[in-house]
Amino acid sequence: MSKKNEIHLQGYPICPGIAIGRPFYFTVAEENIPEFSVPDDQIEKEVDRYYSALKSSRMDLLSLQQRLQKEGGNEAAAILGSHLEIMRDPFMTVQMEEAIRQKGKNTEYVFKTAIGEYEQKFRKITDVFFRERLKDFQDISRRIIGHLRKHERCTLAELTYRSIVFAHELSPSDTAEANTDVIEAFVTRSGAETSHVAIMARAKGIPFVSNVDFPSLSISAPPQVIVDGRSGEVIINPTEETLALFKEEGNKFKIHVKGLKQSGSLEAETVDGYKTRLSANIEMFNELDTLHQYGGEGVGLFRSEYLFLARDVFPSEEEQFLVYRSIVEKVGDHPSVIRTFDIGGDKLGNFHMSRYEKNPYLGCRAIRLMLKERTVFKTQIRAILRASAFGEVGILFPMISGVLELREAKAIVEEAKQELLEKGVPFARNISIGCMIEVPSAAITCDILAKECDFLSIGTNDLVQYSLAVDRGNPAMSYLYTPAHPSIVRMIKMVVDEGNLAEKPVSVCGEIAADPRYTPLLLGLGVHDLSVSSPSLPVVKNVIRRISIIEARKLAEHVLTLSTAIEVEEVLEEAYRKLQADT
């Protein structure tokens, strides 16, 4: 390895911003390890369990090593050789066995404690290079713990100050648990534009670059990494000059964002007086604090499933009610739209259901699952209804594919209302009910849906995925994933027109709503209502305040005549560039 070789990696920019920090390689979990006593006659079993986890870990490494040797990664293979040796270390073998016998506790706990003690000693080493070696040790212990606790997931809670998270991919629960105050940026190998991490990163304004092919081993972890979420560049081992350059760029970017934020108190209105409602997509409860500051008018989409993701237990009615009520109260005069759980069966512990789903995106999830799990569903509906006594609330059903699902879901709302009435619990009788339009069949039959609900909300992320038959998480296919496809533009137009005809409000809440290049098009298509992640609010508002609705309509008319996504993108880019040049 050369002494100071800057390495430039290129990925897809997901969330803008510049971060400089230490890399954190996210692998497997070791948090929340339970502690319990093991009776004497069971101790041998615990010891066996330890050795078999150790054996499985060795097997992992051996096969990985073989593969690396074949691919010519000798340096990396040698490192794995060290890892294999460490697994034979007395500390990892006889001492651990002895500790399990002596303490009479479960293996995971004993192991974790021993590891913790070692790490603590290690942390006292002042030399940075040596302290970095702890990563080897952590890699190994994570792997072993991973084998001991096959069913547990790992967490990002252990992050320290100024971490840049490198991961193959991040699940929603990983990110939900992350201590975002210390995360400077995300870098992932896979995961395209609209993954949940992207949503969260945007919500928190954390720079994020995906599809980066970063070196696979954390062994030579560089002390510093630069992530530019605007260009998608990741720089490992930056030189002093590069660092200085990006520090300055970072400051400029912060000033730019600050300037935008000051528009928070202004109306989201075009130069010729066309008023729009700009509201926020919310996952985390604490995002509400920034909502007003960014100038959001209410919550256009509360992704309620995030209540789950950080934990495994289903939240009780009371717990949900308290969260929903706080949202409603914090939002004040503006409405809050709460979307019912958009989850797959696995989240409810229904492993029998999820396990056989070859393709969960086309399977039993969201409203389909809720209509099967009626107790869970009704509990949530009751909690939302109760919150409606404290301010304006809308209930939004995800993944509706036809009017029968809507009718069934509405029947459950009626049942819940009846139950509350009988108990004398207050709620808003006229609570509005909305349909997500994210399945093409719903978009095509939106006139039917509009007759039987109070509002429609276009979720472009899934709509694009289902319409173009592209898995948004598959990097090889993500070139096809674009909301600029004429089919999507036409569908939005269709839904907006039908909504207007039925006098039912239509909002757009996918990532397209947060992308300032699309703002003029959406307004031109007749959208009044946009819901975006809080940090995107100022940027979108800024665009709205600079365009005229007449221009926007002309743009939309033109875009509707185009044949390919590339043409659409070009026209939108061009219009956006012009808009920026004008100011």
Add this chain to the structure above:
Amino acid sequence: MSEQTITKKVRVINELGLHTRPATLIVKLLQECKSEVTFTCKKETINARSILNILMLAAQKNALVTITVKGVDAHETMERLVESFESRFGEDLTNV
């Protein structure tokens, strides 16, 4: 042959010090030896048959390590250890 104890001070001369790879080499080397081996560095003494212990010494370049070998093959063991220290644990100079 009888058991004997010998002690020798060696200097770490490889660029990165006693990091994971040199530690692995030492432990592997000792697997073929019978003697008890300890390293002392910055007043800390450890059993040299453990990579994790060696790493804990955080012995950087130019650090002085006292090697103590006790056993029937003490001389041979010491010789081999000193040799690996002196050969920079096989680290290619252009590759540090």
